[in-house]
Amino acid sequence: MENTAITQEVKPPNTKKGPVKWLKDNLFNTWYNTILTCLGLAFLFFVFKGVFTWVFTQADWEVIPANLQIFSIGPYPLEQIWRVSTVIYGLAVLLGLSAGIWNGLTRQITVAIGCIGAIILLLPFHIPVREHALIATVILAVSFAIGRNKDNWKRWVVVGWVLSFPWTMMMLHGFGAGTVSTTMWGGLLLTLILAAVGIVACFPLGVLLALGRRSQLPAIRWVSTVYIETIRGVPLITLLFMGSILLPIFMPGDFQLDKVIRAMVALTLFSAAYMAENVRGGLQAIPSGQVEAAQAVGLTYPKTMLFIVLPQALRAVIPAIVGQFISLFKDTSLVSIVGLVDLLGVARSVLGNAEWIGLQPEVYLFVAAIYFVFCYAMSFVSQKIESDLGVGKH
Amino acid sequence: MRNKFLFRVCVLVLAISLVTPLFADNHGSILDKVKNRGKLVCGVHGGLPGFGFLGEDGKWSGFDADFGRAIAAAVLGDPSKVEFVPLNAAERFTALQTGEIDVLIRNTTWTLSRDAELSTDFTPPTFYDGQGFMLPKSLKITSIKELGGASIGVTAGSTTELNLTDTMRSLGLEFNPVSYADIDTLYNSYDARRVDVVTSDKSQLVARRKDLKNPDDHVILDVTISKEPLGPLTIHGDNKWNDVVSWVVYATFFAEEHNITQENVKTFKTENPEIKRFLGESGTMGEKLGLPEDWAKQVIMAVGNYGEIFERNLTPIGLPRGVNKPWTQGGLLYSMPFR
Numbered sequence: 001m002e003n004t005a006i007t008q009e010v011k012p013p014n015t016k017k018g019p020v021k022w023l024k025d026n027l028f029n030t031w032y033n034t035i036l037t038c039l040g041l042a043f044l045f046f047v048f049k050g051v052f053t054w055v056f057t058q059a060d061w062e063v064i065p066a067n068l069q070i071f072s073i074g075p076y077p078l079e080q081i082w083r084v085s086t087v088i089y090g091l092a093v094l095l096g097l098s099a100g101i102w103n104g105l106t107r108q109i110t111v112a113i114g115c116i117g118a119i120i121l122l123l124p125f126h127i128p129v130r131e132h133a134l135i136a137t138v139i140l141a142v143s144f145a146i147g148r149n150k151d152n153w154k155r156w157v158v159v160g161w162v163l164s165f166p167w168t169m170m171m172l173h174g175f176g177a178g179t180v181s182t183t184m185w186g187g188l189l190l191t192l193i194l195a196a197v198g199i200v201a202c203f204p205l206g207v208l209l210a211l212g213r214r215s216q217l218p219a220i221r222w223v224s225t226v227y228i229e230t231i232r233g234v235p236l237i238t239l240l241f242m243g244s245i246l247l248p249i250f251m252p253g254d255f256q257l258d259k260v261i262r263a264m265v266a267l268t269l270f271s272a273a274y275m276a277e278n279v280r281g282g283l284q285a286i287p288s289g290q291v292e293a294a295q296a297v298g299l300t301y302p303k304t305m306l307f308i309v310l311p312q313a314l315r316a317v318i319p320a321i322v323g324q325f326i327s328l329f330k331d332t333s334l335v336s337i338v339g340l341v342d343l344l345g346v347a348r349s350v351l352g353n354a355e356w357i358g359l360q361p362e363v364y365l366f367v368a369a370i371y372f373v374f375c376y377a378m379s380f381v382s383q384k385i386e387s388d389l390g391v392g393k394h
Numbered sequence: 395m396r397n398k399f400l401f402r403v404c405v406l407v408l409a410i411s412l413v414t415p416l417f418a419d420n421h422g423s424i425l426d427k428v429k430n431r432g433k434l435v436c437g438v439h440g441g442l443p444g445f446g447f448l449g450e451d452g453k454w455s456g457f458d459a460d461f462g463r464a465i466a467a468a469v470l471g472d473p474s475k476v477e478f479v480p481l482n483a484a485e486r487f488t489a490l491q492t493g494e495i496d497v498l499i500r501n502t503t504w505t506l507s508r509d510a511e512l513s514t515d516f517t518p519p520t521f522y523d524g525q526g527f528m529l530p531k532s533l534k535i536t537s538i539k540e541l542g543g544a545s546i547g548v549t550a551g552s553t554t555e556l557n558l559t560d561t562m563r564s565l566g567l568e569f570n571p572v573s574y575a576d577i578d579t580l581y582n583s584y585d586a587r588r589v590d591v592v593t594s595d596k597s598q599l600v601a602r603r604k605d606l607k608n609p610d611d612h613v614i615l616d617v618t619i620s621k622e623p624l625g626p627l628t629i630h631g632d633n634k635w636n637d638v639v640s641w642v643v644y645a646t647f648f649a650e651e652h653n654i655t656q657e658n659v660k661t662f663k664t665e666n667p668e669i670k671r672f673l674g675e676s677g678t679m680g681e682k683l684g685l686p687e688d689w690a691k692q693v694i695m696a697v698g699n700y701g702e703i704f705e706r707n708l709t710p711i712g713l714p715r716g717v718n719k720p721w722t723q724g725g726l727l728y729s730m731p732f733r
Contacts, residue, residue: 067450075452075478183435183479186448244485248492256494259479339440339481341448349448349480351578352441353455354711358605360578 054361063356064366068126070350071366074186074341080178084189085132087168092139094164097157100147105384112377114140165200168193182260186341188370190260194332194342198267199325205268206275207314211305213280224276231273237334239266244338263335271328278320282313315389322382326375333371343367424496424628424635425469425684433475436462437495440480443601444711445501454478457707458499460697461520461626461643465497467696468642468689487512490629497639498627503553512630517640518647519625520700522717522726524618525557526596528603531613533590538565538617545570547580547589557620558593581605595622601711638683645690647729648672649699651720656698659691672732679732690732700727 027037064071073084099110117137121130147153172193174180185193212224231239243262251257286309294304314321336345347367350356356363428434438458439446449455454462463473479495490498491513502508503523504516527546529535538561548555550573562569572589574580581602584592592599596614603609626643628636649655652669654662664670671677674687681687697703704718719725 070448070450070452073452075448075454078452181477183477241484245488248488248494251492256492259494336440337482339479339485341440341480345440345480346448349441352439352443352447353449354443354601357443357601357711 059362060359061362063350063359063362067346067350067356070187070346071343072187073189074346075184076186076189077180077184080174080180081128083171083174083180085135087171088132088136089139090167090171091164092136093143094157094160096140096143097147097150097153097160100144101150101154101157105381105388108384109381110140110144165196182258185260187346188343190335190340191329191332191343194260194264194267194335195329197264198271198328198332201264201268202271202275202324202328203321205272207279207310209272209276210279210283213276214283228273228276231270232277236266236270236331237337239270240334240338242266259338259340263338263340267328267332267335270331271324274324275321278317278324279313281320282315282317283309285316286312318382318386318389322378326378329375329378330371343370423684424493424632425638428469428496432470433477434462434466434469434497435477435479435495436465437481437486437489437498437500438462438478439500440482442501444597444708444713446478446480446499454480455707457521457703458501460703460707461499461646462497464646464693464697464703465626465639465642467692468645468685469638471686471688471692473696487514490514490627493629496628496635499625501624502627504623504625514627515630515632515636517626517628517636518643519623520643521597521624523595523597523622523624525554525593525620525622526599526618527591527593527615528584528599528612529591529615530587531611536615538615538619539567541569541591542567543569544590545572547572547574547584547592549573549577549580549594550575553620554594561619593619596716597708597713600713604712634684638685641683642689642693644729644732645672645693646697646700646703647720647727648690648732649694650701650727651722651729654694654699656694656702659694668732677733 028034069078073081076084095110095113099107114137117133117140120133121137147157172180172185172189173182209224209228212220213228215221215224240263243266244259247257247262290308290312291304294308299308332342333344335342336348339345341349344367347363350363351358351360436459438454438456441447442456444457446454446456446458459478462476462478466476467473479489481489481495481498481500486498486500486502487508489495498514499520501521504519508514509516527538527541529544535541541562546558546569548558548571555571555573558571572583574583577598580592580594583589585606594602596618599614603612603614606612626639628639649659649672652666652672654669654672659673662669662673664673667676671679672690674680674689674691679687680689683689686692698706700720704713704715715725717726719727721728
């Protein structure tokens with residue numbers, strides 16, 4: 001009878017591994033979790049079954065390839081398409097050179113874009129599209145090879161990027177007989193232009209407004225504050241309507257402001273106000289000791305801001321700024337309401353074609369996918385920038 | 395200090411008001427502007443089945459766009475010299491008033507208020523539409539008087555909604571209006587039987603019926619509760635230009651009345667003096683309008699007669715000719731005499 005105590009068995013530690021064990025531990029460990037797991041699986045099954053049957057058997061995807069041309073460039077005349085490809089080639093040269101000169105992120109982005117070019121090459125697009133993709137990819141690779149270790153070219157490449165903007169506009173518009181008026185700009189091309197202009201123009205304006213709102217001079221402070229609060233107080237669509245309906249009435253006589261330019265102005269003014277508040281958040285996070293130290297070593301106000309305060313402030317608010325860019329990109333879709341044929345405007349127009357009437361799900365899903373690709377790319381790049389700059393780590 | 399500021403504001407306002415007239419319109423006719431520019435700018439709908447939409451080749455297509463091409467052919471001798479500007483319902487009149495577009499051809503109903511209050515002039519309607527009702531055959535309703543108590547779907551904020559209320563009230567019928575902001579939602583809801591009846595312009599009902607799950611199960615009532623004459627508009631006061639646009643429209647009517655088609659217009663042989671004047675073989679019809687003598691011939695060569703324009707754009711979406719037939723066949727299209 002005395003020996004019974006030591007016969008108690010101790011189980012060996014469970015050394016089983018693998019998916020079955022993981023499932024048991026996480027999804028089926030108690031009776032209520034088992035029920036929840038089964039319910040969840042059933043729900044997912046029915047949702048996915050519905051989606052898949054629709055996507056693969058019921059949806060009429062023919063509408064997308066048939067209208068690919070107008071989805072990408074809208075009513076832009078085909079005989080002038082060389083303008084668009086020239087712009088793309090020019091940007092490919094700049095991008096390739098930059099990737100060669102600067103390491104790190106620039107190179108990663110370039111490689112990603114090169115991959116996209118290669119993918120377009122393999123997809124069953126029309127032959128001319130694939131030719132352009134091929135040429136652009138080759139140009140990208142060649143200029144990358146040329147640009148390697150050419151550190152003394154840095155300044156010229158930066159100048160090139162700055163000039164690329166007016167160059168793109170002039171190239172797309174053209175002169176004389178071959179002019180392509182902005183009413184012919186459309187599709188993804190117009191969406192990208194509107195977004196690029198908005199992003200490039202709203203950033204400096206936003207920084208100035210943020211500095212203005214914190215200025216010691218009452219006049220500047222008040223103007224900035226009134227501007228920011230007024231613009232933030234109205235929806236973007238009202239600004240666009242004001243641009244497209246009110247502004248032309250105020251314009252004198254024959255003077256007409258281009259419809260696309262009016263939309264660009266409205267988008268820029270709108271985002272600048274939000275940008276200003278984002279930047280101001282960053283400015284407030286900088287301890288006043290920084291400014292005092294800069295003043296103590298004799299830096300002027302512009303130098304203090306440019307070299308001491310703004311670099312730290314902007315670095316702190318990268319997520320907010322990129323968030324602003326992403327929402328600006330999506331906001332460009334509102335211009336379809338004031339009669340511009342951007343990506344969403346083309347979608348509406350395609351649905352107005354008797355041949356494709358009633359295909360809303362297919363068309364809108366396709367457009368949504370394009371928006372997602374671009375927005376996610378922006379978000380991804382911003383995460384990369386953050387990790388490269390070590391934001392949030394030290 | 396304060397007075398000085400006020401003084402400066404006054405000076406500024408004065409200066410602006412003095413300078414503004416310098417930029418004012420030079421009051422030339424749009425006809426001359428179009429000729430100088432070598433291009434017509436025409437406002438259209440951004441996406442309306444059959445009337446205005448962006449074709450797969452990136453060119454604006456549809457019934458309204460074809461009339462824009464006809465005007466370009468008459469004035470410039472080339473139907474491709476036209477730039478289309480898609481416009482929404484709110485901005486269309488502003489675009490015309492400010493001179494951003496030369497002519498507006500965008501499903502616009504000719505009404506007294508628009509004619510009198512807005513700075514616009516109408517030209518002969520190119521399409522006579524009217525508001526009607528569509529409902530499932532299974533309801534076995536044949537007249538509007540039986541619609542008491544029905545829920546009726548309509549797009550919000552349109553004259554359609556107003557017409558519906560007026561009609562039902564004048565008949566003393568109770569009904570349940572359901573407004574939708576979006577046309578697609580309206581027809582999807584109707585198809586899902588969330589409303590019993592849907593009301594809109596008959597052209598739209600016909601175009602959308604094709605798209606329902608079972609098009610044959612639905613019927614459009616014979617009754618028409620409103621007149622919707624749709625036609626091109628020009629800016630108020632430019633009579634010369636309005637004449638040109640009007641006569642381009644008449645030319646398409648006239649050609650159908652006399653069986654002149656896109657195909658036979660070049661070789662059309664006739665002793666009829668009016669047709670000779672129409673084709674520019676005699677008389678000075680073109681000179682009187684400020685156009686080349688063969689302007690009408692150019693129009694028919696470019697887009698064909700009214701019947702051909704209709705068959706190309708509206709027959710495919712299932713629209714019957716209805717009253718949009720020449721007066722000789724009992725329709726409403728009546729060209730004024732070419733003399």
